[in-house]
Amino acid sequence: MSVPARETVPTPLDDLLALDPRLPAVWAWVQRLMTPDAAHDEGHLRRVAVWTRRCAPDEPAALAVAAALTHDVINLPKNHPQRAQASTLAAQAVREALPGLGFTPAQAHEVALAVRDHSFSRGAVPETPLGAALQDADRLDALGALGVMRVAAVGGHLGRSLLDPSDPWCQQREPDDQAFTVDHFFTKLLRLAGSFQTAPGRAEAQRRTAVMHAFLTQLGEEIGVPYPRPELPGGRRRPAYASSSGPHDVAAC
Numbered sequence: 001m002s003v004p005a006r007e008t009v010p011t012p013l014d015d016l017l018a019l020d021p022r023l024p025a026v027w028a029w030v031q032r033l034m035t036p037d038a039a040h041d042e043g044h045l046r047r048v049a050v051w052t053r054r055c056a057p058d059e060p061a062a063l064a065v066a067a068a069l070t071h072d073v074i075n076l077p078k079n080h081p082q083r084a085q086a087s088t089l090a091a092q093a094v095r096e097a098l099p100g101l102g103f104t105p106a107q108a109h110e111v112a113l114a115v116r117d118h119s120f121s122r123g124a125v126p127e128t129p130l131g132a133a134l135q136d137a138d139r140l141d142a143l144g145a146l147g148v149m150r151v152a153a154v155g156g157h158l159g160r161s162l163l164d165p166s167d168p169w170c171q172q173r174e175p176d177d178q179a180f181t182v183d184h185f186f187t188k189l190l191r192l193a194g195s196f197q198t199a200p201g202r203a204e205a206q207r208r209t210a211v212m213h214a215f216l217t218q219l220g221e222e223i224g225v226p227y228p229r230p231e232l233p234g235g236r237r238r239p240a241y242a243s244s245s246g247p248h249d250v251a252a253c
Contacts, residue, residue: 013046020062022102023069029097030069038153040072047146048137055198056133063107067114067134070094091116126197136201139192144208147189148215155181168225182219185212190230 017023036042049068056064074090091112098108114131117124118138126132142150155162163182167173170186177184189212193205213229220227 013042016046016049016065019065022062023065025101026066026069026098029101030073033093034073035075037075038157039150040075044141045069045072047141048134051137051140051201051204052130052133055136055201056129059130059133062103063111063130064133066098066103067111067130068137070111071115071118071134071138073115087116087119132197133201136196136198136205139196140201140204140208142189143192143205144211145215147208147212151181151184151189155184163223165223168220168223169228171228182216185216 013027017027030045034040045068048071049065052064052068053059053061070093071087071090073093074086076086076089094115095108095112098111099105103111110128110130113127114134117126117131118135126135141147160177160179160181162180164170164173164176164180168180168182170183175183175186177187190209193202193209196202196205213227216227217229
């Protein structure tokens, strides 16, 4: 008795790869080179691709998806000495690889620029509409319910405490997201919305930031220390949107 062939179920990524015949080869290259983790996996790349296209609908689909799929191709551990250079290293790899995958040198250069400038820690303003769209799309994945899940995943992986029980909202101390996972909301996540470059990105960032405020409000109720939302009187405003310690790693969450 013959065994019927197993049916291949398309994944959401397949629809994106079908947009251009060169993209499956790009994805195969990324799979060979990238070291994924809980916050930087296939799902993250797919979501970034979807939002890169939404934030730059006039850009060629092949370039938007290629930029999204390759933006974390060099995904270094957070304690790696070259972590801050990851996006630059990724851009170099992209510039070298894409011409061999059917892209022109000019197209490879444009994708590489977007990949280089997406990183929060570089502090760069993207030079192109594609770069602005990729940066917005990547930052959106750090916000909202997904952002809460990703920051928790990274904090757990690095062995950080959930929060400082004596001052969970950083009202009497500087935020320290190397020690406390919740502090990352104050060093980075709650101030991201002001950095978006595209209209679709800005609108979605505002919505997702409100989701995170709602999460922190619920967390405050559960730990018995009310969350002082920045717009309410009496809360210390500065930590919710800025930190004197400068930019933190965007790839974390």
